[in-house]
Amino acid sequence: MNRKKIVAGNWKMNKTLSEAIELMSGILKNPGDNSVTKIVFPPYPVISAITNFVGASGSFSTGAQNCSEHASGAFTGEVSAAIIKSIGCKYVLVGHSERRQYFGETNAISSKKIKLALENKLNVIYCIGETLAERKANTHFDVVKTQLTEALQGIDPTNIIIAYEPVWAIGTGETATQAQAQEMHAHIRVCLKNLFNSDVANNTPILYGGSCNAQNAAELFACPDIDGGLIGGASLKADDFCKIIRSF
Numbered sequence: 001m002n003r004k005k006i007v008a009g010n011w012k013m014n015k016t017l018s019e020a021i022e023l024m025s026g027i028l029k030n031p032g033d034n035s036v037t038k039i040v041f042p043p044y045p046v047i048s049a050i051t052n053f054v055g056a057s058g059s060f061s062t063g064a065q066n067c068s069e070h071a072s073g074a075f076t077g078e079v080s081a082a083i084i085k086s087i088g089c090k091y092v093l094v095g096h097s098e099r100r101q102y103f104g105e106t107n108a109i110s111s112k113k114i115k116l117a118l119e120n121k122l123n124v125i126y127c128i129g130e131t132l133a134e135r136k137a138n139t140h141f142d143v144v145k146t147q148l149t150e151a152l153q154g155i156d157p158t159n160i161i162i163a164y165e166p167v168w169a170i171g172t173g174e175t176a177t178q179a180q181a182q183e184m185h186a187h188i189r190v191c192l193k194n195l196f197n198s199d200v201a202n203n204t205p206i207l208y209g210g211s212c213n214a215q216n217a218a219e220l221f222a223c224p225d226i227d228g229g230l231i232g233g234a235s236l237k238a239d240d241f242c243k244i245i246r247s248f
């Protein structure tokens, strides 16, 4: 088993064009070694500039934070997987909890987006995770299983990465403990085995996200089933993000 190590920065709705270039130039001063796959997810209008900016270095890939569930057409304000691919992105995030929470994204919608992304030869980071109420009600394992099953059934999992992001840990400063994260990542592998097979379960990278930072990344990345991180707040500071990249 030789899974990729991955650190991805989700910039969310932060950074104007000039701020984004400044952040990226800070990150490129200390990008870490090539054993780690490094990805940044800038806001849509800034992606091209960042893709061109990192292009020469070859050490970073870019991705989009979302894509449309439709292939093309009259959907004002939406961006298709084909457009994202055409500007040099290699990745797309699907199913982020903020998309689920604020924009009504369901597992079925995520599934449509994943299919379109894969058809357009994008790699998908599919985000899953339970709310605090679901964890308190002890339904977190079932919630995650349903998120996986409903979105991934019938899909070729080769270019899929999973990000486990417990909603209660996102932007709250409250990180899942090593034990909580490892337990859920192991559960996700069992779900992948049941949905697909053991090879898929063993080879699919599973990232942790939710208040992962320069202080706690090493402890989390040391867990056997955690292959890296999807980083929000701490990816907006070049020094912190570079430290996280070096936390394996």
Ligand code: 13P
Pocket: 010, 096, 165, 169, 170, 171, 172, 173, 209, 210, 211, 212, 230, 231, 232, 233, 234
């Ligand atoms: P924070 O790292 O800010 O908690 O955000 C995590 C996240 O949502 C990454 O997609």
